[in-house]
Amino acid sequence: MPTRFWEMASGSLIFILFQKRASIEKILEKVPPLLILILIIVVMYIPISFVRESTIAVVILSALLIASLKRKTISSALFTNPRVVYVGLISYSLYLWHWGILSISRWTIGIHWWTIPFQITLIFGIAAASYRYLETPFRRGNFFRKRWHTFTVGIGVLICIAGGLFTIGEPLKGKIFMGKKITPFPHNDNLTFGDKCHEQFTQAGCYFFDNKSNKTIWILGDSHAKALYLFGENLAKSLRMNLKLYTGSGTPFPPVGHYRNNNKYKDLQALSDFEFVEKELNRKVKVGDIIFIAMRLPYHFRGTYYEFPSSDFKFINKDGSFGSQENYFDNWISSLENFANIANKQNAKIIIQTPTPEWVKEKNKLCSTQNKQWFNSMNPRDCQIKSDFFINEKTGIYRNLFKKLYKLSITNQNIYLFDTYKFVCPESTCSFSKDGKDIYRDDDHISYEWARDELAPEIYKFIKTINY
Numbered sequence: 025m026p027t028r029f030w031e032m033a034s035g036s037l038i039f040i041l042f043q044k045r046a047s048i049e050k051i052l053e054k055v056p057p058l059l060i061l062i063l064i065i066v067v068m069y070i071p072i073s074f075v076r077e078s079t080i081a082v083v084i085l086s087a088l089l090i091a092s093l094k095r096k097t098i099s100s101a102l103f104t105n106p107r108v109v110y111v112g113l114i115s116y117s118l119y120l121w122h123w124g125i126l127s128i129s130r131w132t133i134g135i136h137w138w139t140i141p142f143q144i145t146l147i148f149g150i151a152a153a154s155y156r157y158l159e160t161p162f163r164r165g166n167f168f169r170k171r172w173h174t175f176t177v178g179i180g181v182l183i184c185i186a187g188g189l190f191t192i193g194e195p196l197k198g199k200i201f202m203g204k205k206i207t208p209f210p211h212n213d214n215l216t217f218g219d220k221c222h223e224q225f226t227q228a229g230c231y232f233f234d235n236k237s238n239k240t241i242w243i244l245g246d247s248h249a250k251a252l253y254l255f256g257e258n259l260a261k262s263l264r265m266n267l268k269l270y271t272g273s274g275t276p277f278p279p280v281g282h283y284r285n286n287n288k289y290k291d292l293q294a295l296s297d298f299e300f301v302e303k304e305l306n307r308k309v310k311v312g313d314i315i316f317i318a319m320r321l322p323y324h325f326r327g328t329y330y331e332f333p334s335s336d337f338k339f340i341n342k343d344g345s346f347g348s349q350e351n352y353f354d355n356w357i358s359s360l361e362n363f364a365n366i367a368n369k370q371n372a373k374i375i376i377q378t379p380t381p382e383w384v385k386e387k388n389k390l391c392s393t394q395n396k397q398w399f400n401s402m403n404p405r406d407c408q409i410k411s412d413f414f415i416n417e418k419t420g421i422y423r424n425l426f427k428k429l430y431k432l433s434i435t436n437q438n439i440y441l442f443d444t445y446k447f448v449c450p451e452s453t454c455s456f457s458k459d460g461k462d463i464y465r466d467d468d469h470i471s472y473e474w475a476r477d478e479l480a481p482e483i484y485k486f487i488k489t490i491n492y
Contacts, residue, residue: 030083031083034083034084034086034087035087035090037087037236038087038090038091042091048459050248052088052091052092053091053092053094054089054092055088055092055094056092056095056099057089057092057099057100058098058099060085060088060089060092061089061099063085064082064085064086064089067081067082067085068082072330077388079404090225093288113155114148114151114152114155114156116149116159117151117152117154117159118147118151120151120154121147121151121154122147122151123144123341125146125147125150126143127149129143130388130390134390143422152203157486162178162416176426176481177332181249188342203289212434214231214253215229215230215231215250215253215271216229216230216231217229217230217432220340222297222300224295224297224300225300226269226297227249227273227275227290227293227294227295227297228271228272228274228275228294228297228298228301229270229271229272230268230269230270230271231250231253231256231267231271232266232267232269233256233257233260233266233267234266235260235261235264235265235267236242236267236347237264237265237266237268238310239263239264239265239266239310239311239313239314240265240266240267240268240313240314240321241256241259241260241263241265241266241267241268241309241313241314241315241316242268242269242270242291242305242309242313242314242315242316243256243267243268243269243270243316243318244269244270244271244277244298244301244305244315244316244317244318245272245275245276245277245317245318245319246271246272246273246274246276246318246319246320246323247273247274247320247469248318248319248320248322248377248468248469248470249269249270249271249317249318249319250269250476251279251318251465251469251470251471251472251475252269252272252316252470252479253269253472254472254473254475254476255472255475255476255479255483257315257476257484258476258480259480259484262480262481262484263314263487265314270298272295272297272298272303273294274287274291274294274323275291275295275297275298276292276298276319276324276356277301277302277317277319277354278298278302278360278362278363279295279298279299279301279302279359280352280355280356280359281295281339281340281342281355282295282324282337282338282339282340282352283295283337283338283340284332284336284337285336285337285338286336288338290475294354302363305363306363308367309366309367309370309372310370310372311370311371311372311373312371312372313367313370313373314372314373314375314487315367315372315373315374315375316374316375316377316483317360317374317375317376317377318377319377320379320468321378321379321419321425321429322379322382322422322425323468324352324353324356325349325352325353325356325421325424325425326349326350326353326424327414327421327424327425328382329382329384329421330382330384330387334348334349337349339352341355342355353428356479357428357432358373360432360439361432361436361439364436364438364439367438368437370437371438372438373440373487373490374434374438374439374440375440375441375442375483375486375487376429376433376439376440376441376442377443377444378423378425378426378429378442378443378444378445378446379414379422379444380444380445380448380449380468380470381409381411381414381445381448381449381454382467382468383407383409383456383468384465384467385407385463385467385469386407386464386466387467390407391407391456391457391462391464391484392456392462392464392465393460393461393462394462395459402447407455407456407457408453408454408455408456409453409454410452410453410454411449411451411452411453411454412452414449414454415445415446422445424444429441440490441485442482442486442488444470444479447479447482448463448470461473461474462474463478
């Protein structure tokens with residue numbers, strides 16, 4: 025609430041301003057209210073990645089709308105209509121109740137064109153009842169002789185309720201749920217992180233499999249590399265090679281300077297860990313080794329359509345200055361080519377995994393078939409996206425990624441692309457699941473089991489075709 029006080033205070037500031045500066049009021053009255061209303065509606069369609077800017081714009085425009093209203097005009101008649109005024113009166117109840125109803129709807133029947141009338145009716149019905157029987161009596165009621173007594177008792181009741189919920193929360197945790205319990209795959213059991221992985225590390229993680237071989241498959245990258253540890257073990261067994269997997273959350277390999285604004289310390293620490301990995305790899309890579317790079321490329325080099333815009337990051341050039349995301353991509357390619365030259369001296373091959381489709385609906389667990397419960401059985405799981413959305417040569421959001429990756433593989437004899445995208449989405453429409461199994465474990469990672477059972481055999485064939 026304190027962080028949003030400025031939004032509510034903006035109306036009060038307008039009132040005070042009018043009291044002190046009548047001339048400003050006369051100037052603002054000349055602004056067409058309907059134009060401001062249209063601008064507010066336009067702002068509502070700005071992508072959610074600009075939520076901070078959108079919020080500021082809506083607050084300013086709302087204040088201007090209030091200031092520009094004049095009596096005996098169409099806009100004034102619209103906003104003083106008794107029905108519109110009533111919506112304003114119950115607006116706080118609408119604010120409190122709408123989120124709970126929409127959240128429960130997402131978990132159960134979903135939100136579809138045929139459910140929206142029912143959901144709107146329910147939101148308004150409960151909000152109206154709440155305003156009449158809870159908000160108004162408690163706001164206007166005088167339960168004790170003095171108001172400060174009422175206020176004190178109210179605070180005491182809230183503290184007791186909050187304390188009670190806190191007290192019983194832990195004992196009842198996981199015991200009230202009436203659905204099917206889904207046991208998550210124990211994906212971190214065999215991975216170690218920080219100094220448990222290597223004394224030089226603070227953030228990066230690793231997983232090793234010793235197959236008593238003189239050749240090694242190295243899997244390197246961000247969390248998408250971590251998702252391949254079962255895949256890597258399966259592949260190492262098939263190829264009769266050792267496995268060394270290094271992973272750093274949000275970290276590219278080769279390491280190139282960048283960090284997310286709200287995660288600066290950890291990102292820079294992980295980069296430092298990967299710089300050590302690169303030096304070790306330059307020294308230890310042997311004849312016949314395979315270096316497999318798995319990264320969330322859209323996250324790093326632009327292509328995510330629902331989160332992490334470039335404004336969330338700082339991209340560091342080699343001279344220490346800040347650059348663009350495009351420069352960051354070019355710097356990564358340059359670093360990879362330098363690394364490839366070193367690996368080529370040992371006849372080691374580098375395989376880059378191409379990006380795969382990403383699923384914004386799965387952020388709310390609306391795609392996974394593993395999350396099927398009795399209470400959401402009416403919510404259809406039809407997560408599909410047209411492949412053109414990602415890879416169309418003119419409009420696809422991955423088009424620049426693929427263009428540069430293809431050029432990279434053509435101009436470097438020991439860099440190969442494995443088209444993971446084509447493997448998970450061979451048709452014109454991409455699906456979250458295949459043959460009753462989820463391909464992904466969340467909105468952007470391939471599932472551990474699917475990578476092991478389906479992807480590993482394909483990579484094995486691919487390695488054989490490049491004359492390993």
